[in-house]
Amino acid sequence: xxxxxxxxxxxxxxxxxxxxxxxxxxxxxxxxxxxxxxxxxxxxxxxxxxxxxxxxxxxxxxxxxxxxxxxxxxxxxxxxxxxxxxxxxxxxxxxxxxxxxxxxxxxxxxxxxxxxxxxxxxxxxxxxxxxxxxxxxxxxxxxxxxxxxxxxxxxxxxxxxxxxxxxxxxxxxxxxxxxxxxxxxxxxxxxxxxxxxxxxxxxxxxxxxxxxxxxxxxxxxxxxxxxxxxxxxxxx
Amino acid sequence: xxxxxxxxxxxxxxxxxxxxxxxxxxxxxxxxxxxxxxxxxxxxxxxxxxxxxxxxxxxxxxxxxxxxxxxxxxxxxxxxxxxxxxxxxxxxxxxxxxxxxxxxxxxxxxxxxxxxxxxxxxxxxxxxxxxxxxxxxxxxxxxxxxxxxxxxxxxxxxxxxxxxxxxxxxxxxxxxxxxxxxxxxxxxxxxxxxxxxxxxxxxxxxxxxxxxxxxxxxxxxxxxxxx
Numbered sequence: 001x002x003x004x005x006x007x008x009x010x011x012x013x014x015x016x017x018x019x020x021x022x023x024x025x026x027x028x029x030x031x032x033x034x035x036x037x038x039x040x041x042x043x044x045x046x047x048x049x050x051x052x053x054x055x056x057x058x059x060x061x062x063x064x065x066x067x068x069x070x071x072x073x074x075x076x077x078x079x080x081x082x083x084x085x086x087x088x089x090x091x092x093x094x095x096x097x098x099x100x101x102x103x104x105x106x107x108x109x110x111x112x113x114x115x116x117x118x119x120x121x122x123x124x125x126x127x128x129x130x131x132x133x134x135x136x137x138x139x140x141x142x143x144x145x146x147x148x149x150x151x152x153x154x155x156x157x158x159x160x161x162x163x164x165x166x167x168x169x170x171x172x173x174x175x176x177x178x179x180x181x182x183x184x185x186x187x188x189x190x191x192x193x194x195x196x197x198x199x200x201x202x203x204x205x206x207x208x209x210x211x212x213x214x215x216x217x218x219x220x221x222x223x224x225x226x227x228x229x230x231x232x233x234x235x236x
Numbered sequence: 237x238x239x240x241x242x243x244x245x246x247x248x249x250x251x252x253x254x255x256x257x258x259x260x261x262x263x264x265x266x267x268x269x270x271x272x273x274x275x276x277x278x279x280x281x282x283x284x285x286x287x288x289x290x291x292x293x294x295x296x297x298x299x300x301x302x303x304x305x306x307x308x309x310x311x312x313x314x315x316x317x318x319x320x321x322x323x324x325x326x327x328x329x330x331x332x333x334x335x336x337x338x339x340x341x342x343x344x345x346x347x348x349x350x351x352x353x354x355x356x357x358x359x360x361x362x363x364x365x366x367x368x369x370x371x372x373x374x375x376x377x378x379x380x381x382x383x384x385x386x387x388x389x390x391x392x393x394x395x396x397x398x399x400x401x402x403x404x405x406x407x408x409x410x411x412x413x414x415x416x417x418x419x420x421x422x423x424x425x426x427x428x429x430x431x432x433x434x435x436x437x438x439x440x441x442x443x444x445x446x447x448x449x450x451x452x453x454x455x456x457x458x459x460x461x462x463x
Contacts, residue, residue, distance in 0.1 A: 050325060052321055052324060052325065052462075053462075072327055072328060072329055072330075073327055074327075075325050075326060075327040076327035078325065080321075080322075080325055082318055082322070084317050084318035084321075085317050085318075086317060086321060086322035087317050087319070088250070088254060088317070088319060089316070090253075090254045090258055091250070091253065091254065095253070099246065100322065100326075102246050103243060103246055103247075103323075103326040104327060105239075105327070
């Protein structure tokens with residue numbers, strides 16, 4: 001998968017409009033940040049891209065094909081790190097990864113064991129692999145959840161607030177992971193409030209407000225300054 | 237088809253591992269079921285005899301109450317860290333998630349019934365060993381019907397604010413034919429003059445309900461969970 005496009009996508013929850021005619025393209029090897037205030041529509045856009053939510057109107061195309069044309073197999077190419085982490089507190093770190101690995105068909109010939117070992121190493125959780133996820137701090141769970149989302153090597157990587165609960169070292173690990181994903185040609189879209197952590201890690205920035213999107217033009221200054229300039233000029 | 241069954245088994249296996257660690261559902265459902273039977277025993281049994289057909293009705297009331305408790309909590313677990321969304325993102329037919337949840341719930345309810353049936357036999361003097369295969373078939377098919385429709389409703393209500401209140405409200409009107417068929421079939425076995433042919437007729441009806449409910453649930457689960 002090299003290109004994901006939203007074509008006039010709107011999404012309503014009852015009378016509330018979460019997304020309004022969003023048309024964007026996300027390309028392979030590109031990390032895009034969605035920034036904006038709470039309730040702006042960032043997580044809704046990620047949910048629509050992930051196929052968890054259907055657009056009320058418009059459509060999403062994956063390599064030019066609608067989700068329906070791909071069928072269930074489309075989800076094999078998608079990895080989502082949700083704000084709620086999607087981990088079972090009563091399963092160990094290893095069991096969580098093995099369960100989702102098997103669900104994605106990674107079992108057999110030691111392939112799953114190797115992937116899980118690699119994921120635990122990436123998350124630096126080898127020594128906590130057999131501890132229950134519920135016993136981890138938020139930061140450790142965040143690192144485990146990221147590896148869970150990437151275990152099946154998805155082409156479209158969707159990250160909702162990936163910096164939450166991470167210390168400086170873990171932010172460094174995430175930055176290295178994002179760089180690796182970029183170099184491997186994945187499409188990365190992340191929603192974040194953390195301008196400082198995201199600054200310098202992303203190739204494109206899209207501001208989201210009241211369900212509408214506006215791409216930040218490249219320019220000098222920090223991500224926060226550029227975002228505030230767009231807020232002033234475009235949404236004044 | 238094999239991929240769906242494989243994924244369903246993985247989901248069920250995961251649920252059973254989680255339950256074996258917390259034992260939260262097992263303890264609470266068994267407690268509720270036994271408490272329910274015990275209260276009715278004190279209320280209805282006089283000089284070691286219960287009114288005709290009462291044991292059958294109480295057995296199924298206890299199954300329905302404990303099953304409802306298990307249904308709500310089974311999906312509450314998936315809601316806590318939004319793991320239901322992760323299951324729905326897996327590259328398998330979404331009906332596999334439904335089947336997996338249903339399978340795990342059936343194992344749990346079978347465990348509860350294994351305790352419940354001897355307790356009903358003991359407290360009400362019900363002849364639970366008179367036609368064991370037929371009784372087992374009635375319980376199995378009734379539980380499948382109840383859990384099939386309950387699993388679908390519990391999944392649909394997982395994001396509703398009043399889900400604990402709403403689940404019995406929407407579940408019981410639909411599941412009531414299953415419970416009635418279960419009660420009548422069991423009463424036919426427990427009667428002073430057992431009616432095996434009558435029980436078999438009720439069993440056939442339960443199997444028909446199962447086929448309808450499971451088919452409808454498999455058909456509607458994916459569209460319902462996409463919104």
